Amino acid sequence: MKFLIVDDHKIIRDGLKQILSKSFPFSICDEGENAEDVFGKLKESSYDVVICDLSMPGRSGLDVVEQIKLTHPDMPILILSMHPEEQYALRALKAGAWGYLNKTGGADILIEAIKRVLQGRKFIPASVAEQLTLSLSSPYHSLHEALSNREFHIFKLIAEGKSISEISDLLSLGSTTISTHRARLLKKLHLRTNADLTKYALQHNLL
Known part of the structure; x- marks a missing residue:
């Protein structure tokens, strides 16, 4: 199992690696701080899951998702962000992310999301699913x-x-x-x- 963790805060990257090592004991975790790191790593290797922050120096996480989808369309990407779901989740999913998680959530939710995308399924929290349903059914858009x-x-x-x-x-x-x-x-x-x-x-x- 191979993960790519992308976040501009080292303490977050270290915390995620610790969580992943406990749930996936033989996994490998590469890391990056920004979009350039992501694209450099993807030229060198392939990953089972990319865990990406939304707010980074330079290009945003949404830009990164869209670019990855052009070159690696089947690679699962989870967005892990401090922004509430109602602000960015739909945009992230439309950009090509397989799931959106808030950093205020627990490690169990992250592991659940990873296991789901490894099965080829999307991870959509209940609050986001409701927004998505309303967005698709409503003729009115902000x-x-x-x-x-x-x-x-x-x-x-x-x-x-x-x-x-x-x-x-x-x-x-x-x-x-x-x-x-x-x-x-x-x-x-x-x-x-x-x-x-x-x-x-x-x-x-x-x-």
């Missing part, structure tokens, strides 16, 4: 659902009060690129200011 994954990520950061320069540093993107994304997402959401973005995020439980 404006933010039309945002690309990159735009949504930047939208969240702006709504949290981050400046253009701070977001630029976090995502390793130029300030001009961030400003362009900001202009696009404001247009898509029919909003004008950063304060409007924060208000919208609060109204839709995105913060």
Whole structure:
């Protein structure tokens, strides 16, 4: 059994390796901090499961999932994030993840998710399954659902009060690129200011 753990916090990676070694005694755990590490590891080896954080320096976990699916379409990917399920789970599943777990959950849930995806099945928590059902059955969709994954990520950061320069540093993107994304997402959401973005995020439980 071979796992790839991707998280920019070493304490999280070490904790996950300890959990996995207990439940899968002869497993091998490779690790990485960012998207570049992921793609480098995938060129060298194949993995039974990739466990990936959502928020990392540079490209987001959603970008990583989409890229992995292009080159390794059958490789199971579990997103393990601090963000509540209602904020990112549907996006992660649509991007190609096999499951979404919140970091506040216990080790037993993680192991259950891994065993399920190893059987070729998706791991969808009950709260996410309900959202998915409503999303598929409802003819109405919120404006933010039309945002690309990159735009949504930047939208969240702006709504949290981050400046253009701070977001630029976090995502390793130029300030001009961030400003362009900001202009696009404001247009898509029919909003004008950063304060409007924060208000919208609060109204839709995105913060």
